[in-house]
Amino acid sequence: MTIRWSPFIVLWYLGAGPVMFGQSVPSPKVEYSKGIEDNSFFIEEAYNQEKGVVQHISNLQYSFTRQRDLLYTFTQEWPLGGGDHQLSYTAPISLYSSTHPGGVGDILINYRYQLVDNDGWANVAPRLSVIFPTGSAKSGLGAGTTGLQVNIAASKRLSQMFVTHMNAGFTYLPHMKDESSSSGTIKHTLTSYNAGASVIWLTAETFNLMLEYTTSFSSDVFEDGTNERTTDTIISPGVRWAINLNSLQIVPGVGFPIMLGRGTVRTGVFLYLSFEHPF
Secondary structure, eight states: OOOOOOHHHHHIIIIIOOEETTEEOOOOOOOOOOOOOOOOSSSOOSOOOOTTEEEEEEEEEEEESSSOEEEEEEEEEEEETTTTEEEEEEEEEEEEESSSOOEEOOEEEEEEEOOEESTTSEEEEEEEEEEEOOSOTTTTSOOSSOEEEEEEEEEEEOSSSEEEEEEEEEEEEEEEEEOOSTTOOEEEEEEEEEEEEEEEEEEETTEEEEEEEEEEEEEEEETTSOEEEEEEEEEEEEEEEOEEETTEEEEEEEEOOEEEETTEEEEEEEEEEEEEEEO
16 A cells, blocks of 8 residues: 655644645644653654753764674754754764774764744754764774755654654765775765654653664765665664753663664664753
8 A cells, every 4th residue: 555645644744633625623732741852862853952951962882793883972952042943063982993993983063943843742843964074084983074964853742652753864975085995095975865763652751662763875976986875774672761850850761773784684782861951
């Protein structure tokens, strides 16, 4: 069976209510209990930082493969003025790798706009990021070029017990440098598209069970005109909980990603820790 997405279905899904003959029938207002409004591990949630509140996010990912990697990522999110505008940066640090030395990777500067904010019931937040070549291309830590990334996050409260988050975006890295090749520096342009979703089960106000799915489709175009296409998929069950200490909220979490792509199946563990407080 093929599902065709029409504007009417999209309006229904984003909370416009039943649509008939171009008119919307308003749905009754539903009061939902408060839950953790944080980041999923692999999926962005469409909630900008509140005015006067800063968030510090640490991620640690370890892959159980022959080529084992330990990657740490730090993100700090700041509201600009009110809650509609948000500025953040993301710094990846390779702590250990069996294929290249550790070090800082390419840093992202991110701007996000709260396009739709409907009391947590239906939210949309597009993000634009600039990728700076701070990582060493020769060591395999960076792309060796400045790139752009766009992502659109949408969040919808389905019921008192469930929330879903959806992402779609792309990354563009022109004239990347691969200096690890024995034949010298190889330049190529990478374009990738991502899509995914997560479902959060609000088992309690401060405890969530999570299931995330994301897929990226990449296309590498090399100088000689050859094109290499790859697909990478992550399926990750996980859990997170909140610890509220007056104005400080601490959110630890753990996920167990299954990574599919390039003819391999890899598993790993993902640790998450967030601190959110007024400034």
